[in-house]
Amino acid sequence: MRPQISPEQQRGQRLYQKGDFKAAIEAFGEALRQPNVDTIGILDNRSATYCKLLQYDLARRDAKQMIKTANNDERGYMRCAKVLILEGKPEKAQEIYAYGLRTMPSEHPKRGLLEQLHKKLENRLLGNRVDPFAVLPLEIAMFIINQFSFREMVGLLRVCKGWERLFCSMSHLWMDINLSGARQKVPWTAIRTYIRRSKAMLTAATIKHLSAPSTVKTLEFLGRCPQLEHLELWVAHDGRDFYQKFKGSKRLKSLVLSPELPIEHDYVGKLLQDLPNLERLTIWNVKTRHPYLERPIFVWPKLLPKLKSITLASQQDMLVREEHSRNFHVLSIPGLDENSEHVVYPNLEELRLDYNPLLHSAYRFPNATTRPMPPLRRLELRGMTMETNICATLPDTIEYLHIEGGASARYLATQLEPPGKRLPRLHTLRFEDTGFATQQTLSVFLQADLVSLRTLHINGCLQMTVRDLLDMAREFPELGDLTELSVINLPGLDDHAASSILSDFSKLKVLDMSCTEITGVTIRRIADTRLSDSTEVARLDRLITRNCEGISSDAITYGRGTGLQIMI
Secondary structure (H helix, E strand, C coil): CCCCCCHHHHHHHHHHHHCCHHHHHHHHHHHHCCCCCCHHHHHHHHHHHHHHCCCHHHHHHHHHHHHHHCCCCHHHHHHHHHHHHHCCCHHHHHHHHHHHHHHCCCCCCCHHHHHHHHHHHHHHHHHHCCCHHHHCCHHHHHHHHCCCCHHHHHHHCCCCHHHHHHHHHCHHHHCEEECCCCCCCECHHHHHHHHHHCCCCCCEEEECCECHHHHHHHHHHHHCCCCCCEEEECCCCCHHHHHHHHCCCCCCCEEEECCCCCEEHHHHHHHHHHCCCCCEEEECCEECCCCCCCCCCCCCCCECCCCCEEEEEECCCCCEECCCCCEECCCCCCCCCCCCCCCECCCCCEEEEEECCCCCCEECCCCCCCCCCCCCCEEEEECCEECCCHHHHCCCCCCEEEEECCEECCCCHHHCCCCCCCCCCCCEEEEECCCCCCHHHHHHHHCCCCCCCCEEEEECCCCCCHHHHHHHHHHCHHHHHCCEEECCCCCCCCHHHHHHHHHHCCCCCEEECCCCCCEHHHHHHHHHHHHCCCCCCCCCCEEECCCCCECCHHHHHHHHHCCCEEEC
16 A cells, blocks of 8 residues: 655645646655655656756656665656656667566556556657668668678677678678777687678688687688688787698788787798788788898799788897898898899889897898889888988889988998989988988988979988078978978977978978977968968968977967868
8 A cells, every 4th residue: 555645745746736846846855754655656746847847867866766765666667767758768768668577576467557658669669760771772771881890880780680680691791800990809709700601701801809819710710711812910829820821822912910920031931932912011020030040041932023012020130240241130121132132023112111129230222223123112111221322222113202210321421422313203201210311311312303202201300400401492492392391309490490491391281390399479470371362481281289388279279260270
């Protein structure tokens, strides 16, 4: 038996009927403080009153208190569901009904009412839902499905059984396994399931966030996929075992191996021999078994006609120093090192060498007159010691040159010789933390007649000053055609020097002056130029000013107000 309605509760109900909701809430609160009252009924009345005031959070609090106080009373579930429906959360309301049906005993006299409300809401929700893949034309549905990432596709399997059957039946959706977006460790059983859905016709795999015990089985599964063309592994594993598992993957075109998967240089050559269709090779940890051999020999195929891109990285010290100071290190590439045997790369367009040993040795490109270089378009050298004739050895096909760190075999700039050749296609020249970069050494590159140069980065090169940069601009007029300039941490770069840069490089659209002494004065000057018709000063589209302590937020707001993109 429920307790009788108390006088305070009755007064609250009368105030509710009159529309005096605030007074009704006070009356219901007073009623709750009385002994031997219908607590569930009073909370129900107050929750309804809060809804009239649109205070749904308080209404929901009272409804949940009803359920907590008496979980076998249907009124708590009904009131909580009503509040959620008013909040526009019918799915949550349906969950409350379902929870009530699980909690209330089967013989409860009001259980049938709760079942009716649950069914009614379920029909309403189903009536508002339309499966797009059931009503859209097949061509449009397939176009939409193909836009999903691998991670999104895995998530969509959980929407409903119909979608799970649909997606699992389309084997082409599982040809590319990409775990780069995984939020947690992936077990090998998931990899096996994905491969089965592709009917073992997997063509691409990016394996990251893999649980350690799953590595061996995952590599075994991938090694059995005969159609595999692209493989990217970010797992810890033994390089020799990797070779044994994938030496038969004849269709592989792209291979990327993480630093946790070291490959001995001998096996690099074996991979190139056994994978004849390889176009892109990236190995972030190259090692050698015998670092102190008298003279290591790296055996690669004599002809690599399909190879277009090579990236090799290592932290291993140089292998040996012979009597005549001929140094060898682990990143020696046959055919692209002066001391190596002849190998032909007729289509090699990209080369990146990332070297960070304790002791550096010079990397010597072959003399272009005795051993022609491949048609490189992009060259990135990190941590390499440069020979003074590097420009003379570069092919005239080069378009992008990035030199980071490292040193010069002959530090004195006066010993550098002009390149004696043109680099007409070079459009991007980047120096990052390059200790030997000075006005004189950079002039050697600029003397190569860089008619296409549009991007120049001189970042962290502490031997350079802003005065050196301005002198170079006057000595080499072609620098006036630059559209992007980056001078991060350039000594002496303040507002006055920035003004000179904007005048001397009048065609600039992008300028990075991070970690310098400029202030908001420079930003305002750039912004005002954008509003003028002047063509003698650079009209920038984007300005990067990270870690510039002298710039105020007001200046940034002013600059952005003129349409200038400012990155801080």
